[in-house]
Amino acid sequence: MSSSAIAVSGLRKAYGDKVVLDGIDFEVAQGSVFSMLGPNGAGKTTTVNVMATLLKADAGTVVVAGHDVATATKKVRASIGVTGQFAAVDELLTGRENLQLMADLKRVRSGRDTVTQLLERFDLVESADKASSTYSGGMRRKLDLAMTLVGRPQIIFLDEPTTGLDPRSRRTMWGIVRELVADGTTIFLTTQYLDEADHLSDRIVVLDDGRLVAQGTPEELKRQVPGTHVRLRFGGLDDLDTAARALAGSTRDDQELTLRVPSEGDSRSLRALLDTLDEHMINALEFSVHTPDLDDVFLALTGRTSAEVVAQ
Amino acid sequence: MNSVSTALADSAIMLRRNLKHTLRNPLVLFNAVLFPIVLMLMFVKVLGGGFNVGESYIDYATPGLLVMAVSYGLGSTATAVNDDMTKGIINRFKAMDVSRGAVLTGQVVVTTVRCLVADAAIIGVAFAMGFDPGASALQWLGVVGLVLLLTIATSWLAVAMGLAAKTAESAGLATVPLIMLPFLSSAFVPADTMGAGVRQFAQYQPFTPIIETLRGLLAGDPKAHDTLAALAWCVGLALVGYVWAVSTFKKRA
Numbered sequence: 001m002s003s004s005a006i007a008v009s010g011l012r013k014a015y016g017d018k019v020v021l022d023g024i025d026f027e028v029a030q031g032s033v034f035s036m037l038g039p040n041g042a043g044k045t046t047t048v049n050v051m052a053t054l055l056k057a058d059a060g061t062v063v064v065a066g067h068d069v070a071t072a073t074k075k076v077r078a079s080i081g082v083t084g085q086f087a088a089v090d091e092l093l094t095g096r097e098n099l100q101l102m103a104d105l106k107r108v109r110s111g112r113d114t115v116t117q118l119l120e121r122f123d124l125v126e127s128a129d130k131a132s133s134t135y136s137g138g139m140r141r142k143l144d145l146a147m148t149l150v151g152r153p154q155i156i157f158l159d160e161p162t163t164g165l166d167p168r169s170r171r172t173m174w175g176i177v178r179e180l181v182a183d184g185t186t187i188f189l190t191t192q193y194l195d196e197a198d199h200l201s202d203r204i205v206v207l208d209d210g211r212l213v214a215q216g217t218p219e220e221l222k223r224q225v226p227g228t229h230v231r232l233r234f235g236g237l238d239d240l241d242t243a244a245r246a247l248a249g250s251t252r253d254d255q256e257l258t259l260r261v262p263s264e265g266d267s268r269s270l271r272a273l274l275d276t277l278d279e280h281m282i283n284a285l286e287f288s289v290h291t292p293d294l295d296d297v298f299l300a301l302t303g304r305t306s307a308e309v310v311a312q
Numbered sequence: 313m314n315s316v317s318t319a320l321a322d323s324a325i326m327l328r329r330n331l332k333h334t335l336r337n338p339l340v341l342f343n344a345v346l347f348p349i350v351l352m353l354m355f356v357k358v359l360g361g362g363f364n365v366g367e368s369y370i371d372y373a374t375p376g377l378l379v380m381a382v383s384y385g386l387g388s389t390a391t392a393v394n395d396d397m398t399k400g401i402i403n404r405f406k407a408m409d410v411s412r413g414a415v416l417t418g419q420v421v422v423t424t425v426r427c428l429v430a431d432a433a434i435i436g437v438a439f440a441m442g443f444d445p446g447a448s449a450l451q452w453l454g455v456v457g458l459v460l461l462l463t464i465a466t467s468w469l470a471v472a473m474g475l476a477a478k479t480a481e482s483a484g485l486a487t488v489p490l491i492m493l494p495f496l497s498s499a500f501v502p503a504d505t506m507g508a509g510v511r512q513f514a515q516y517q518p519f520t521p522i523i524e525t526l527r528g529l530l531a532g533d534p535k536a537h538d539t540l541a542a543l544a545w546c547v548g549l550a551l552v553g554y555v556w557a558v559s560t561f562k563k564r565a
Contacts, residue, residue, distance in 0.1 A: 052403075052407045053406075053407060054403055054406055054407055073409075074409055077407060077408060077409035078409065080407065081407075082403070082404065082407045084400050084403060084404075085400075086399075086400045087400065088399065088400030088401045088403060088404040089401065090329065090401055091399075092332065092333045092336050092337065093329070093332060097332070101325065101329060102408075104325045105322065105325055105405070105408055105410055106408065107321075131336075147404070148404075
């Protein structure tokens with residue numbers, strides 16, 4: 001048995017003529033957070049569904065927790081927890097009953113204690129006995145994840161766990177992921193957000209149109225992507241010329257009269273930049289700071305933006 | 313634990329879940345239990361006086377009402393099954409290795425329980441309206457047995473319809489023919505008083521022999537050929553429903 005929690009090789013899946021996964025390979029180390037980054041329609045959910053035994057692959061081998069998903073399906077299921085994109089809670093049941101249902105189905109011995117602990121941990125005690133249909137989106141997502149954790153699965157799949165959540169709920173979700181990993185759980189998560197993958201992951205793969213276009217640590221990946229930069233727009237070519245000469249490493253666009261200057265994005269480097277402009281007595285009409293997002297990653301790795309990928 | 317006892321335990325857990333659903337959904341209870349009684353009052357008290365069936369109308373109509381009460385409960389079963397399939401919860405159960413059948417048998421059992429309650433209510437109201445059956449204890453047992461068999465058979469059909477439908481609305485709609493069938497049978501008036509075409513349909517459709525068997529049993533005079541036809545229909549419908557449900561469930565997996 002290898003020390004990988006998940007090993008995928010040559011995974012292919014097509015629906016009719018449409019190839020969704022075109023032979024992908026990756027390994028997830030035990031006790032790590034592994035992120036799959038990609039735009040809508042890249043094949044992230046399909047990948048999760050194959051690993052979670054919900055979908056059969058056309059080709060390739062997928063080994064989860066040391067068991068082949070095709071031949072030892074039951075053993076795989078006993079080791080995993082899945083939280084999909086849409087909260088899979090029973091809306092007619094209360095939060096407590098939903099958790100108890102999971103505890104019953106997984107034959108957890110001290111089910112009642114487990115339920116109480118999870119309600120406390122996810123800050124759901126107050127609404128524990130209300131029907132989950134009355135929960136807000138964030139609460140539903142929390143309940144969903146709490147249900148996944150019943151029975152302490154070794155490997156947890158989170159399919160876009162924060163899509164549609166407000167910033168505060170996103171932070172809470174990130175905190176929970178970190179706690180789980182600290183306990184030794186392996187997390188596989190999919191996301192559309194580079195910052196999320198960046199904050200949480202030990203390793204990231206980028207999926208585009210059914211193929212992995214990059215993999216590495218967040219640092220390795222970001223090195224391939226144009227970093228944070230400042231965008232300046234000027235009133236005329238003279239100002240643009242002067243600024244381009246004064247600011248090393250910048251790239252200019254004569255038509256738009258803009259200059260793109262690499263920067264750390266912190267206040268000190270921004271002040272230094274503004275000071276340089278002052279020294280040369282140039283006024284920028286517009287000043288904006290850009291941090292790399294998924295679009296930049298895509299542009300760098302595939303030469304297309306994620307919007308273009310979706311539009312195809 | 314071996315796989316049979318696992319499946320049974322899972323089914324019991326699912327049954328508990330479905331029972332809670334039923335008790336929390338007033339519309340389901342209304343459709344399943346109260347609506348058949350409303351129809352019963354309408355047929356017996358409002359329309360029944362105008363029908364000449366050769367015996368007390370409440371004695372004539374009760375067997376048909378028992379069957380109708382069963383079919384009225386099916387719409388909510390199909391809708392509930394479809395709801396489970398279209399919302400994410402089914403994937404959760406699948407990835408957890410809940411026995412495949414448990415999700416479905418839970419629905420069948422809860423439908424059966426609901427229909428038996430509805431039929432008990434019908435019998436109760438019938439007695440209050442002067443129902444006077446001549447059935448022996450053994451024949452009563454036969455009535456319960458046939459109703460049970462009919463409920464299980466049609467529940468599987470409803471589960472299959474719920475699985476096959478794309479939306480919850482169309483799932484409910486798919487069961488409408490099952491609800492209409494008792495009206496086109498000998499439930500409320502004898503088939504031979506109906507117009508040509510409808511009469512033949514009423515004579516040969518599955519619910520007529522079932523209703524006639526119940527009628528015979530309740531009157532203390534069951535006919536063998538009706539009983540055989542009723543049993544054959546029930547077993548046939550159950551098999552079709554079961555096979556259809558299980559294969560659709562696998563396909564949607």
